[in-house]
Amino acid sequence: xxxxxxxxxxxxxxxxxxxxxxxxxxxxxxxxxxxxxxxxxxxxxxxxxxxxxxxxxxxxxxxxxxxxxxxxxxxxxxxxxxxxxxxxxxxxxxxxxxxxxxxxxxxxxxxxxxxxxxxxxxxxxxxxxxxxxxxxxxxxxxxxxxxxxxxxxxxxxxxxxxxxxxxxxxxxxxxxxxxxxxxxxxxxxxxxxxxxxxxxxxxxxxxxxxxxxxxxxxxxxxxxxxxxxxxxxxxxxxxxxxxxxxxxxxxxxxxxxxxxxxxxxxxxxxxxxxxxxxxxxxxxxxxxxxxxxxxxxxxxxxxxxxxxxxxxxxxxxxxxxxxxxxxxxxxxxxxxxxxxxxxxxxxxxxxxxxxxx
Amino acid sequence: xxxxxxxxxxxxxxxxxxxxxxxxxxxxxxxxxxxxxxxxxxxxxxxxxxxxxxxxxxxxxxxxxxxxxxxxxxxxxxxxxxxxxxxxxxxxxxxxxxxxxxxxxxxxxxxxxxxxxxxxxxxxxxxxxxxxxxxxxxxxxxxxxxxxxxxxxxxxxxxxxxxxxxxxxxx
Numbered sequence: 351x352x353x354x355x356x357x358x359x360x361x362x363x364x365x366x367x368x369x370x371x372x373x374x375x376x377x378x379x380x381x382x383x384x385x386x387x388x389x390x391x392x393x394x395x396x397x398x399x400x401x402x403x404x405x406x407x408x409x410x411x412x413x414x415x416x417x418x419x420x421x422x423x424x425x426x427x428x429x430x431x432x433x434x435x436x437x438x439x440x441x442x443x444x445x446x447x448x449x450x451x452x453x454x455x456x457x458x459x460x461x462x463x464x465x466x467x468x469x470x471x472x473x474x475x476x477x478x479x480x481x482x483x484x485x486x487x488x489x490x491x492x493x494x495x496x497x498x499x500x501x502x503x504x505x506x507x508x509x510x511x512x513x514x515x516x517x518x519x520x521x522x523x524x525x526x527x528x529x530x531x532x533x534x535x536x537x538x539x540x541x542x543x544x545x546x547x548x549x550x551x552x553x554x555x556x557x558x559x560x561x562x563x564x565x566x567x568x569x570x571x572x573x574x575x576x577x578x579x580x581x582x583x584x585x586x587x588x589x590x591x592x593x594x595x596x597x598x599x600x601x602x603x604x605x606x607x608x609x610x611x612x613x614x615x616x617x618x619x620x621x622x623x624x625x626x627x628x629x630x631x632x633x634x635x636x637x638x639x640x641x642x643x644x645x646x647x648x649x650x651x652x653x654x655x656x657x658x659x660x661x662x663x664x665x666x667x668x669x670x671x672x673x674x675x676x677x678x679x680x681x682x683x684x685x686x687x688x689x690x691x692x693x694x695x696x697x698x699x700x701x702x703x704x705x706x707x
Numbered sequence: 708x709x710x711x712x713x714x715x716x717x718x719x720x721x722x723x724x725x726x727x728x729x730x731x732x733x734x735x736x737x738x739x740x741x742x743x744x745x746x747x748x749x750x751x752x753x754x755x756x757x758x759x760x761x762x763x764x765x766x767x768x769x770x771x772x773x774x775x776x777x778x779x780x781x782x783x784x785x786x787x788x789x790x791x792x793x794x795x796x797x798x799x800x801x802x803x804x805x806x807x808x809x810x811x812x813x814x815x816x817x818x819x820x821x822x823x824x825x826x827x828x829x830x831x832x833x834x835x836x837x838x839x840x841x842x843x844x845x846x847x848x849x850x851x852x853x854x855x856x857x858x859x860x861x862x863x864x865x866x867x868x869x870x871x872x873x874x875x876x877x878x
Binding site: 673 | 717720721725727728730731732741742743
């Protein structure tokens, strides 16, 4: 790997990847929590939110983390202690596994392989295991109910998510996320011969995008799909018995996953780290090759992706703070009777149009 | 249910929150800002009839114990004794009056129901809108006669009677 035309030894690359992965997890999580959870939610409820810790409360998150780290690490008497302690880590690991596949720039990526989309969909359901295990091992009936609801919900919404992504995969003709970025931005991408915006799949796959965002919302157990952690009926569900830094890990994982999923959504539908190459006159020689792209995109790319992620997570959080919780049967009905048929129709239409044009 | 009505109500929900957000973000001089007050830095003026703290006018108290007995959580403590006071007219028998030894209200227990204020037949208890009397030690929330008397200064004037209303009390 040569980043910015500097060749880095293997150990340096590994270190860079570990650091980059941590940043790619913590930075979006921190941004989303501060910007949206602390501030935007407060504004939408006509209050100011945290104001005293740092300028405009920007260090509130540090205070919260400090508070959680000081708390005792409790486990209930009847809990299956080893599993109980492991569960939050499983959830966090699935987030790290997800971020591995996200491309950040022409050379700035953790992995770049052909099964990217497939891998992403596969590892995103690992967190379900962690949640189910957390609910089961807590020895608490509310936690168990929450865990089971999470399992049912995540299975129900995994399907529309997969089907929504299939539309993109058909249109791009590849499962490699870097190539999907290339397809949307390259000098060959055009909408009816106009290359000004490249060809972001947001326009052609708008149905897929909407279904994907709804499924992501459910996958992350965000309002209005937060039955697994419904605080007023299940006392926060599978998280009930957790305290201290294990709760913190759940919390970070939740918002880091919001960040990673919205990053993936922006890769799939908004062109990811790229800007239309036509803007700078970059020429590439083939699919998935970024030979003509300027080197500074390795720095600008992550920032562009971050901005797109922020916009998409704004949408997700806006919905989160606006709606009341659905009922469990409404949730299942919505997934099986609306989202899945709609995304199947979307796949059919995409396939037909792909063959026709 | 019509799909249009459903979608419309979902959009309405989004509109409500974004309008609220815009209202809070709008600069103060344009009439924006949050509905809340940043408490320790700026203070809110409570409405004059707010139930902040209970004040005692000691000379009105006859130790009748009505407030003690009506208090739902028994947070008022009164002790008193009988005293002989000079007769009202020369040559009469000395009067017996109740003197107050102790009048404590434990605001750690008080639930601000106001029944004591309502029930007091001699206008000895009043609501004051003051609310800043928290203490590091919970025992210090027990206000004695002097403390309760100091709150009298903060009791607002009773609002004027409506036109045509009879003035209650002694003629």
